[in-house]
Amino acid sequence: MQEQPTLWAFMQQQSDKLLDQTLQHIGLTFISLLIAVLIGLPLGIAIARKEKLSGVVLGFAGILQTIPSIALLGFMIPLFGIGPKPAIIALFLYALLPVIRNTYTGIRGVDPNIREAAQGLGMSSRQSLFKVELPLAMPVILAGIRTATVINVGVATLAAYIAAGGLGEFIFGGISLNNTKMILAGAIPAALLALLFDFLLSRLQRLRLKKTKAVVLPLICLLTLSSFYMLPAMYHKGLLAGFTPEFMGRQDGYPGLRQYYGLNIRTVVISDAVMYQAAFEKQLDVISGYSTDGRIKAFDLVTLADDKGIFPPYYAAPIVRQAVLDQYPELEGTLEKLAGQINDSMMTELNYRADHEHQSPERIAADFLRSRGLWRPSREGHKGTIRIGSKIFAEQYILVSMYSMLIKGYTDLDVATKTGLGGTKICFDALTNGQLDLYPEYTGTGLLVMLQPDAKTVSRFTANKDTLYHFVKQAFQQRYQIRWLSPIGFNNAYALMMRREQAKALGISRISDLVRNLR
Amino acid sequence: MIEFNHVSKTYHQRKVIDDLNFAVKEGENFILLGTSGCGKTTTLKMINRLVSPDTGTVRLDGEDIAGQHVEQLRRRIGYVLQHSSLFPHYTVAENIAVVPRLLGWAKPKIDERSRQLAAKLRLPESCLPGYPGRLSGGEAQRVNLARALAADPPLLLMDEPFGALDTITRAAIRREFLDLDELKAKTIMMVTHDVQEAFELGDTICLMDAGRVMQTGSPAELLFRPANAFVRDFLSGAYTQLIYTVVHLSDLWSWLQQDSDGQDSGNIFSGKNTVWDAITAVPDKNDRTLRLRIRHEASEKSVSLEGLLTALNHYQKNR
Numbered sequence: 029m030q031e032q033p034t035l036w037a038f039m040q041q042q043s044d045k046l047l048d049q050t051l052q053h054i055g056l057t058f059i060s061l062l063i064a065v066l067i068g069l070p071l072g073i074a075i076a077r078k079e080k081l082s083g084v085v086l087g088f089a090g091i092l093q094t095i096p097s098i099a100l101l102g103f104m105i106p107l108f109g110i111g112p113k114p115a116i117i118a119l120f121l122y123a124l125l126p127v128i129r130n131t132y133t134g135i136r137g138v139d140p141n142i143r144e145a146a147q148g149l150g151m152s153s154r155q156s157l158f159k160v161e162l163p164l165a166m167p168v169i170l171a172g173i174r175t176a177t178v179i180n181v182g183v184a185t186l187a188a189y190i191a192a193g194g195l196g197e198f199i200f201g202g203i204s205l206n207n208t209k210m211i212l213a214g215a216i217p218a219a220l221l222a223l224l225f226d227f228l229l230s231r232l233q234r235l236r237l238k239k240t241k242a243v244v245l246p247l248i249c250l251l252t253l254s255s256f257y258m259l260p261a262m263y264h265k266g267l268l269a270g271f272t273p274e275f276m277g278r279q280d281g282y283p284g285l286r287q288y289y290g291l292n293i294r295t296v297v298i299s300d301a302v303m304y305q306a307a308f309e310k311q312l313d314v315i316s317g318y319s320t321d322g323r324i325k326a327f328d329l330v331t332l333a334d335d336k337g338i339f340p341p342y343y344a345a346p347i348v349r350q351a352v353l354d355q356y357p358e359l360e361g362t363l364e365k366l367a368g369q370i371n372d373s374m375m376t377e378l379n380y381r382a383d384h385e386h387q388s389p390e391r392i393a394a395d396f397l398r399s400r401g402l403w404r405p406s407r408e409g410h411k412g413t414i415r416i417g418s419k420i421f422a423e424q425y426i427l428v429s430m431y432s433m434l435i436k437g438y439t440d441l442d443v444a445t446k447t448g449l450g451g452t453k454i455c456f457d458a459l460t461n462g463q464l465d466l467y468p469e470y471t472g473t474g475l476l477v478m479l480q481p482d483a484k485t486v487s488r489f490t491a492n493k494d495t496l497y498h499f500v501k502q503a504f505q506q507r508y509q510i511r512w513l514s515p516i517g518f519n520n521a522y523a524l525m526m527r528r529e530q531a532k533a534l535g536i537s538r539i540s541d542l543v544r545n546l547r
Numbered sequence: 548m549i550e551f552n553h554v555s556k557t558y559h560q561r562k563v564i565d566d567l568n569f570a571v572k573e574g575e576n577f578i579l580l581g582t583s584g585c586g587k588t589t590t591l592k593m594i595n596r597l598v599s600p601d602t603g604t605v606r607l608d609g610e611d612i613a614g615q616h617v618e619q620l621r622r623r624i625g626y627v628l629q630h631s632s633l634f635p636h637y638t639v640a641e642n643i644a645v646v647p648r649l650l651g652w653a654k655p656k657i658d659e660r661s662r663q664l665a666a667k668l669r670l671p672e673s674c675l676p677g678y679p680g681r682l683s684g685g686e687a688q689r690v691n692l693a694r695a696l697a698a699d700p701p702l703l704l705m706d707e708p709f710g711a712l713d714t715i716t717r718a719a720i721r722r723e724f725l726d727l728d729e730l731k732a733k734t735i736m737m738v739t740h741d742v743q744e745a746f747e748l749g750d751t752i753c754l755m756d757a758g759r760v761m762q763t764g765s766p767a768e769l770l771f772r773p774a775n776a777f778v779r780d781f782l783s784g785a786y787t788q789l790i791y792t793v794v795h796l797s798d799l800w801s802w803l804q805q806d807s808d809g810q811d812s813g814n815i816f817s818g819k820n821t822v823w824d825a826i827t828a829v830p831d832k833n834d835r836t837l838r839l840r841i842r843h844e845a846s847e848k849s850v851s852l853e854g855l856l857t858a859l860n861h862y863q864k865n866r
C-alpha cells in the first residue's frame with residue numbers, strides 16, 4: 029500500500045486546484061442565482077399583482093424543479109454545449125422557483141390594510157411596491173433566495189460533469205478513484221459553502237431592511253460574488269483538454285502524462301458521457317478516452333500513440349465473489365465461454381453500434397453470441413439469482429447483457445442486473461459488500477484503483493499484460509476473496525484522442541508530438 | 548365641500564351603495580352611521596378614490612374627483628383606516644412623515660411638524676424613533692391620526708378610528724379628540740357604528756342602511772324628528788342616553804334652579820355644552836353636595852346634578 033497523505037495534507041497539496049474549484053463553485057452558484065433573482069423577482073412581483081398568471085408561472089417553475097438535476101444538465105448539452113453556460117442555465121432554472129414563489133408569497137402576504145394605507149396616503153403603485161410591499165416581503169423573499177442558494181451550492185457539484193468546474197471535480201474524481209480524501213476535499217468545502225451562505229443570508233434576513241436599499245444591497249453582493257467565476261479562467265490559454273475526473277486524479281492519467289511526458293495543457297473536467305461529442309463539436313481539442321470506445325469511430329477521432337508506454341493494460345475480465353463460484357460451480361464455466369472471444373476492434377465495433385447507432389445492449393449482445401454460436405434461449409431457471417453490476421457506459425452494458433444471456437441459457441440460475449452504477453468505487457464496494465456477485469472489471473483499474481501499490485510495483489507490473497493479470501488476480505483472491513476469471517480479450521486502455529483533421533493539421537500522432545506542439 | 552350625487556356601486560350583482568345623495572359642509576364633523584356591512588367604508592373610500600362609483604359623481608370643492616390626479620388628490624386628504632395600518636418597517640416618526648415626504652417637504656420642516664403633532668396628540672417624544680410594534684392600542688391610534696394630519700389636510704376621512712380600542716380608552720380619546728385645536732378647523736368625515744360616538748362627535752349624522760341614506764341631519768333632528776321607522780327604531784335603544792348628548796345646557800336654562808348651598812366642583816360650563824358634558828364631568832355621581840357652575844348669556848347659575856336632571860325632565864315635557 030502506498031502511504032496515504034492525511035486529508036489536510038491532501039488539501040494543502042491541492043490548494044491551488046481547491047481554490048480554483050471553490051471560486052468556480054461560488055461563481056456558478058451566484059451567477060445563476062443572480063439571473064434567477066433578476067428574472068424571478070420581477071416575475072414574482074408581476075404574478076402577485078396579476079393573480080391570474082400565478083398558476084401558470086408557478087406551475088411551470090415547479091415542473092422545472094422536479095426534473096432530476098443530472099437529466100436537466102443532460103438536456104442542456106445539445107442546446108448549449110458544455111462548459112459554464114449550460115451549467116449556469118440549469119442552475120438558474122433550479123433557483124427560479126424558490127425566488128418566484130417566495131416573492132409572490134411575500135408580496136401577497138403583506139397585510140392588505142397596510143397596502144391600502146400606502147395607497148390611501150397617496151403613494152403611487154411603484155412607491156407602494158418599493159417603499160412598503162417589497163421591504164415587508166423581503167424576509168420571505170430572502171428566505172427564497174436562501175433556499176435557492178443552498179440548492180445551487182449542492183447542484184453546482186454536478187457542473188463538473190459538463191466541464192463547468194466547481195468542487196464536483198474532486199467529488200467525482202474521488203468517487204471514480206476510490207479516494208475518500210479526494211471526495212472529502214470537494215464535499216467538505218461544498219458543505220461549508222452551503223452553511224456559510226445559509227448563515228450569511230439568515231443574518232441579512234434578520235436585518236431591519238427598508239425601502240429600496242433592501243433590494244439593491246443583496247443584488248450588489250450577488251454581483252461581486254458572481255465575478256469570482258471569472259478569476260480562474262483568466263490565467264490560461266492554448267489547446268484545451270477535457271479529462272474525466274478519474275483521469276485527472278489517477279497516476280496513470282494526467283499526473284503520469286505530466287511526469288513522464290512533461291505534458292502541460294489547459295484542462296477542464298468533464299464526464300465521459302459528453303466528452304467525445306464535445307471534442308467532435310470542437311469545444312475540446314484533446315480528450316482522455318478509452319481505446320475501445322465506439323464513439324472514437326462515431327466522431328472521427330484518432331488516438332495518440334502512447335510512445336512512452338505509461339498507460340497500463342486494461343484487459344477486461346469478469347470479477348466474481350469466490351463465495352458465489354463455490355455455491356454455483358456451474359457458473360465459472362459459463363462465464364468463461366466469453367474468454368478470449370472479443371478483440372479490440374470487435375469491441376470498438378460493438379460499442380459503436382451502441383453509442384452511435386443506438387442499438388440496445390441486449391440486441392448487440394444477442395447478435396454477437398449468435399455469430400459465435402454461443403447463444404441459447406433462457407432456461408427460465410429459478411435455482412438462484414446472480415446479481416451482475418455494470419458501470420455507466422455502453423461496453424459494460426453489452427458485456428453484462430452477454431453474461432446474463434449466457435447464465436440464463438446454460439444454467440438454471442436467474443439474473444438480476446444492476447446497471448449504471450456510477451463508478452469503480454460504487455461497483456467494487458457493492459461487490460465486496462455482497463450486494464453484487466460479479467461485474468466486468470479491467471486489470472489496470474484493479475491495480476491502480478483497488479490495490480494502489482507503490483510506484484515501483486506499478487511500473488514493474490504495468491509493463492506486461494500477463495504479469496499484471498496474474499498479480500491482480502492473486503492479490504484480489506487474497507485480499508478480497510474475489511476471483512478474476514480469464515480476460516475477454518480486448519484491452520480498453522486509456523488513450524488521448526483528438527479530432528482526426530486537427531491532429532493531421534498539427535502533425536500530431538503521438539503524445540510526444542502533442543507535448544512538442546504545446547511548448 | 549363634499550357632494551355625493553346619485554352614487555351607486557355594485558359588487559357581484561349586489562348593490563352595496565344605492566343612489567347615495569348628501570353634502571358635507573366645510574368645517575363640520577360629518578358622521579356616517581350604520582350597522583356593519585351597510586356600506587359606510589365603501590362610501591368613505593369613494594372620496595379618496597380607493598373605490599370608484601359605478602354611477603353618479605363625487606365632487607370635492609365643486610370639482611368632480613374622477614378627473615383629478617389620484618395620488619395628488621389622496622395627498623390632500625387625511626385618511627385614518629379602520630384597522631391598524633401603521634407601516635411596521637418605518638419608525639413612528641417615519642410613519643408620521645410619509646405624506647410630507649411624498650409632498651417633498653424639507654427635512655427640518657418635517658421634523659418640526661412631527662414633534663409638534665406628537666405634542667398635540669400627547670405622544671411622548673421618546674416613542675418617535677421606535678417602531679410601531681411597541682405602541683399600545685391607544686398610542687398606535689394617535690400615531691395613525693398624526694400620520695393622517697401630518698400634511699395638514701383640510702379634509703380628514705376616518706374609518707372607525709376608535710373601533711379597536713376598549714370602551715374606557717375609547718371614551719377618553721374621544722374627549723381629547725373633541726378638544727384638539729388641530730381638528731377644529733377641519734372638515735371631518737367619520738365612519739362609526741357606535742350611536743353614542745356619532746352623537747357625541749357629529750355636527751351632522753348620515754344614517755345609512757343597506758347602501759341607502761335613511762336620514763341626514765343634526766343629532767337632535769334624528770332623535771326628535773326621525774324621518775322614518777328605521778331611524779326611530781335604530782335610535783330607540785339608546786334614546787335616554789342620546790338625549791343627554793343632544794340637549795344643550797342653554798336649552799334647559801329656564802328650568803335650572805339656582806342651588807348654591809353645596810360644594811363647588813370646580814367646573815364651569817357654558818350654554819353650548821351638552822347635558823352629557825356636564826354629567827360626565829362630575830367625578831362622583833353619588834355625591835349630592837356637588838354643584839356645577841353654568842354660564843349663559845352673562846348670567847351664571849350653580850346647580851346640583853339632581854337639579855340638572857329635573858330641568859331635563861321639564862324640558863322634555865314641554866318640548
Ligand SMILES: Nc1ncnc2c1ncn2[C@@H]1O[C@H](COP(=O)(O)OP(=O)(O)O)[C@@H](O)[C@H]1O
Nearest residue numbers: 558559563581582583584585586587588589590
Ligand atoms: N371589494 C369588495 N368586493 C366585494 N364586496 C365588497 C367589497 N367591499 C365591500 N363589499 C361588500 O359591500 C358591503 C359594504 O361593505 P362596507 O362598505 O365595508 O361596509 P361597512 O363599512 O359599513 O361595514 C358589504 O356587504 C361588503 O361585503
Ligand SMILES: [Mg+2]
Nearest residue numbers: 587588589629
Ligand atoms: Mg367598515
